[in-house]
Amino acid sequence: MYTVNFIGLNYFNACKVGERDVLVPNGTPGSGKDDDQIPEHFASLFIEEDLCAHDDWWPEHKQVRPVRLEIKLGEFRTANVIEFRIPAKPDPDTEPAGVRFSCRDRTLTNLNLDDGLPKLQTMGFVLDDRPDAIAKVPLPGGALEVFRFGGATLVRWVISDHDDPITITAHDGKATRRVVLKESDGQVPAEIVFSNTVDLLAPLMSPGGNGQSRSMGVQSGGMAGMNTDAAGSMHNHGSAGHFVLYAKLDKDRNEQKFESPKIPDAMKLKPALFSNAYLAYLSSLDETPDPPCSGGCC
């Protein structure tokens, strides 16, 4: 058994009979209106280094990102989390990268997505035949449940039956890349994070910066080509925050439909349980408010 934990902007698609997947709106540069940019969002897997056996991910889109966790007051532990980013699309019409997780479950159980996530259809959303998604994740089986994560939501996909070792593949139309986890027998179930958010691990810019990350804080290995100069300007999207990025999947590409989303009260959900270091880090930040950005949709 293992889990995939979705945070950020992810659309759980069940529009057509037999269709079950997650569509990840493309938040790479060029998002939003010309004069009203939303900061760059990255679709990434975050997996603790200890869990990874080997991979052949795009080297320029992979980085070990140390996460510092406070175990007791003033006592810290550093956990290495590997970020595997989905490469940016060359243009909006490019097919989304197909991201597949080992899964032999053939029945998909939806425990509470309809109650816990906002419904795009009620906002006039019509799924485009060629949505501008950066990634598409098939959901062949398992169980989906939405939890509270801070003031937002996290959708957990539990996969009970799968090949071992667990393998994640991503195909961008040209190449297929893999991440293979260590054998899972007898271990605590692996927790994988699939995220579509701004870069939440980048150090905050000092005065003179723009409040947004322009790079991933390059360490050994580098992340050439992943700078985010176009992410600089960010304007007020009202109560919608980054929610309007869902327009990337809409037939009309109309952001106005998504400017006043009705978001179910996350406080009514069960809090998420997890041991993933990246999620633990996100839970330990200063408690200034988050913009209404980090919820999935169905």
Add this chain to the structure above:
Amino acid sequence: MNYNQAAKLTPPSHTRGPAPVPAPAPAPAPVPVEPYGRQDLVAGAMRKLLDQRAGVARSLVEIDEQLEYLFYDLSSRKDDPQDVETYDGTLGVTREFVNDYERPIGQLQWIDLTGRFQGSGEDQGNVSGQRWGSGALISDDLFLTAGHCFRQAFRSWRVPQRNGMPISPAEIAPLMCVCFNFQIDGETGQTRPEVCYPVIELVECSPSPDDPNATVDYAIVRLGRDEKNGTLPGKMFGTLDVAKTDLTVKNASLCIIQHPNREEKKVEAGHLLETRNGRIAYNDIGTFGGASGAPILNGITGEIVGVHIKGGSLPIGGFNSGTTIGAIRAKSKALVKL
């Protein structure tokens, strides 16, 4: 919190005492060939037992996970913040306590910036009108909150800028106001009308541009009079007392009255885990984004013993934390004058 994965089996250490002197290696004896394949049988049996062991271990892990979920199901609901006026008295402090101390606690908000920062090289940012943090009145016009509420850089927010530079904390503060009474009316179930006061001055703030690495996180702002009655907020909503010294008694009762998720005022309570190096930790008090700056109250006396800063308390462990009042007192000139 133990973030480690399950311990992996490692061979025991057996290097004790001086290393033995190596004897001359004997000539290798011929390995007897067992016609019935005994080694295969043993290896097969071992594989079977290891498979069984793995199966049992996997089942135990799954059972443990289910137990964890069920346990949290049982206990979580009562541990969420509750609206101050409908508080049921079960979180660890009494209803009377909450009634006595909730009024001077307010919400820091950005004012409507429409029409401002329209000049050349100016940018309004994306914070206009946003509900921001929490805090408490400590005198008729002084409001204690978190220093990082006046920070110039955030991950997803952008404060107003001039020529590509965020404005200073001293300039940020007067673009905010503090609103009281933003809470659910216990009788009607409706949100009460807020009463807002302008921030007119950032009196103290740490960290600051002059001392960006300061570890003490707090701020004190001065509030003006309300437009309608011309009164100072303390005259209308009262003030809280500030403790003279740190609270250091483990398991001491604590209460945080806050605006979690930027919503109406709520109460949570729990116990002190630890006080160390100017910080106070607690792991059974639920807080959320927007609670930054909320006063940490002594659950018996109602005195402010700290300012809430960070999350981190999770169902599986971890803790939330704030700045101790001792650390603030060591730095603040305004508190000395109170």
